[in-house]
Amino acid sequence: xxxxxxxxxxxxxxxxxxxxxxxxxxxxxxxxxxxxxxxxxxxxxxxxxxxxxxxxxxxxxxxxxxxxxxxxxxxxxxxxxxxxxxxxxxxxxxxxxxxxxxxxxxxxxxxxxxxxxxxxxxxxxxxxxxxx
Numbered sequence: 001x002x003x004x005x006x007x008x009x010x011x012x013x014x015x016x017x018x019x020x021x022x023x024x025x026x027x028x029x030x031x032x033x034x035x036x037x038x039x040x041x042x043x044x045x046x047x048x049x050x051x052x053x054x055x056x057x058x059x060x061x062x063x064x065x066x067x068x069x070x071x072x073x074x075x076x077x078x079x080x081x082x083x084x085x086x087x088x089x090x091x092x093x094x095x096x097x098x099x100x101x102x103x104x105x106x107x108x109x110x111x112x113x114x115x116x117x118x119x120x121x122x123x124x125x126x127x128x129x130x131x132x
Contacts, residue, residue, distance in 0.1 A: 094120040
């Protein structure tokens with residue numbers, strides 16, 4: 001099995017961070033597009049685990065919480081039922097931000113239900129050192 005060296009991984013991630021598309025990264029680095037996507041998934045998982053461990057007992061004084069609407073495949077009203085069963089339709093990203101430091105202590109992707117709001121706020125509560 002072929003493995004990317006650390007330098008090749010750094011080049012791929014640097015290209016992605018600069019905002020290049022998957023196909024552009026493939027052309028610039030010579031790394032297969034599927035490999036770039038797998039590296040991106042692995043990087044996302046590692047960053048999420050790091051954030052989950054590190055962002056604890058935060059001393060935030062103010063927080064702003066909001067949700068951002070988007071969709072996957074199609075908007076809910078235009079999405080066929082067969083695709084909705086696969087997770088397509090409206091998607092909401094719940095996010096908290098400290099306006100003083102611009103730190104994002106937590107985020108959550110789900111629907112716009114009370115259940116998702118509870119999950120998001122419960123996660124946020126576990127990351128703070130005191131009530132905000």
